Amino acid sequence: xxxRKMPIVEMGSNSNxxxxxxxxxxxxCFGTATISxxxxxxxxxxxxxxxKTFTFPATFAAAPSCSASCRAGGLSAWVVFGSDLSATSxxxxxxxxxxxxxxxxxxxxxxxxxxxx
Numbered sequence: 788x789x790x791r792k793m794p795i796v797e798m799g800s801n802s803n804x805x806x807x808x809x810x811x812x813x814x815x816c817f818g819t820a821t822i823s824x825x826x827x828x829x830x831x832x833x834x835x836x837x838x839k840t841f842t843f844p845a846t847f848a849a850a851p852s853c854s855a856s857c858r859a860g861g862l863s864a865w866v867v868f869g870s871d872l873s874a875t876s877x878x879x880x881x882x883x884x885x886x887x888x889x890x891x892x893x894x895x896x897x898x899x900x901x902x903x904x
Contacts, residue, residue: 799844804897806845814903816843816851820895826864826887836881838869841897847874851901857881859893866895874901 797808804818824836843851850873855866862883869878881893 801844803842803844806843808845808903812848812902812904814845814847814851814901816845816847816899818844818897820897822881822893822895823890824881824893825890826881826883829886830882833882833884834886835867835883838878838880841877841879841899843875843877843899845903847899847901848903849874849901851899853877853897853899855879855895855897857893857895859891862887862891864891864893866897 794810795807796810799806804816806814806816808814818841820841822839826834826836828835853868853872857864857866864881864883867880867882869880871878877897877899
């Protein structure tokens with residue numbers, strides 16, 4: 788049975804984002820974070836920001852899969868998730884190929900998918 792026929796049992800949102808829970812235990816969370824940071828710490832041939840963290844709007848049963856994109860005006864930056872992803876939060880770092888000493892504002896759109904039961 789596809790999700791099209793699977794009943795949604797709960798939907799909600801809070802200051803951390805939005806979540807949808809399906810009857811089969813699947814949950815999707817998503818949101819947007821506005822981050823102001825410098826990206827100037829050397830990481831091999833790249834540069835990274837300090838670690839940031841998304842807190843999910845609802846708790847997963849275990850660490851979910853996450854993806855994110857970053858919009859920063861005309862600048863490009865990637866979102867790299869840490870290995871300590873948990874059922875409640877996702878640590879991440881912004882990475883660029885060029886050092887950015889000044890503070891830039893990034894709009895990070897993130898998604899997480901996993902089980903809630």
